Amino acid sequence: xxxxxxxxxxxxxxxxxxxxxxxxxxxxxxxxxxxxxxxxxxxxxxxxxxxxxxxxxxxxxxxxxxxxxxxxxxxxxxxxxxxxxxxxxxxxxxxxxxxxxxxxxxxxxxxxxxxxxxxxxxxxxxxxxxxxxxxxxxxxxxxxxxxxxxxxxxxxxxxxxxxxxxxxxxxxxxxxxxxxxxxxxxxxxxxxxxxxxxxxxxxxxxxxxxxxxxxxxxxxxxxxxxxxxxxxxxxxxxxxxxxxxxxxxxxxxx
Ligand code: ATP
Numbered sequence: 001x002x003x004x005x006x007x008x009x010x011x012x013x014x015x016x017x018x019x020x021x022x023x024x025x026x027x028x029x030x031x032x033x034x035x036x037x038x039x040x041x042x043x044x045x046x047x048x049x050x051x052x053x054x055x056x057x058x059x060x061x062x063x064x065x066x067x068x069x070x071x072x073x074x075x076x077x078x079x080x081x082x083x084x085x086x087x088x089x090x091x092x093x094x095x096x097x098x099x100x101x102x103x104x105x106x107x108x109x110x111x112x113x114x115x116x117x118x119x120x121x122x123x124x125x126x127x128x129x130x131x132x133x134x135x136x137x138x139x140x141x142x143x144x145x146x147x148x149x150x151x152x153x154x155x156x157x158x159x160x161x162x163x164x165x166x167x168x169x170x171x172x173x174x175x176x177x178x179x180x181x182x183x184x185x186x187x188x189x190x191x192x193x194x195x196x197x198x199x200x201x202x203x204x205x206x207x208x209x210x211x212x213x214x215x216x217x218x219x220x221x222x223x224x225x226x227x228x229x230x231x232x233x234x235x236x237x238x239x240x241x242x243x244x245x246x247x248x249x250x251x252x253x254x
Contacts, residue, residue: 018080019044019204020065020096020173025074027064034060035228037074040206042173042221047195047205049215052225058208061225062177065206066098067091095172099179104162107151111142111161114150118165135164138197156187160194167198174198175206180214188214 022040026033034057042048052058063069065076067088076084078094086094105114115135119128136143139160145153150161159179167174176195180188192214199205199218209215216222222239224232232239 017043018077019046020079020206021075021077022061022065023075023077025061025064025071025076027060027069027071027074029069033072033228035064035071038225038228038230039233040223040230042204042206044172045199045202045204046220047199047207047218048221048223049212049219050206050208050223050225051210051212051215054210056225057228058225059177060228062098062175062206062208065175066096092169095170096175097166097169097171097173098175099163099166099177105150105153105158105165107149109150110147111150111153112146114161115142115164115168119168122169131168135168138167139164139194154187155183156191159183159191163191163194163198167203171203173204173206175208177208178210179207180209180211192217 018041020042022038025035025038025040027035038057038061040048040050040061050058050061060069064071067086067090070085074084075082076086078091078096083091083094092098106117109117112132115132116128119131119135123131136146141157142161142164145157150158153161163176179191179195183191188211195205195207196218205218207215207218216236219236221235222233223230
């Protein structure tokens, strides 16, 4: 009789059909409490729009989801496995990638230098060429402007460049925070078109937005926060006439 023990799979505590789940999350900053029992579930390859007024807790959810803040209570489940308390780089290695608010590019370097810097760090000198081609395929505008200083790109183009830098890590879940902040409507459309391409490539998205209509063009599921609590959630179909029901919630009126 063999005494060797079978390798055991990590314990699964969440539904296996979900990619990521925030379960009953409480979090804050020192004595200040910002989130009170927030539940969010993201199936694989789906798009979640996280909406809410200023100060409702959206960025705090993002910080918890990417490991920057440890919740004071509740769990983070990745493919059913409890990953609460994992460091941000561990979560990034698993496939959770956060595209932060604003334009995280090196202004005094060209588009290509920005990309090469990131790709060399992640893939080494050899992998860089292939990744550059991949990035230019996904963002043709970046290819056209490869020799331009990143600081002189338009706001939307700078956001595309920062997306190109994070996407090449092949995330399974991309979290974007106020991607359309300060952008002209026509550029926002372009950035959202890119997000659609990313979704079509099989990556789930958590889109944090104040531009409700824009986020809803892509969303499968919607969560609205107010004062650190979920006040409305469901599929886009379940919520029916979304603009009428969501706008008062997003503006903190319910
Ligand atoms: P906005 O749309 O204005 O960015 P938000 O929905 O992202 O808002 P959060 O940034 O998550 O909201 O803030 C939620 C609450 O936590 C707010 O009351 C805010 O003042 C507070 N808060 C955020 N960051 C900190 C911090 N570093 N220290 C103390 N309190 C904070």
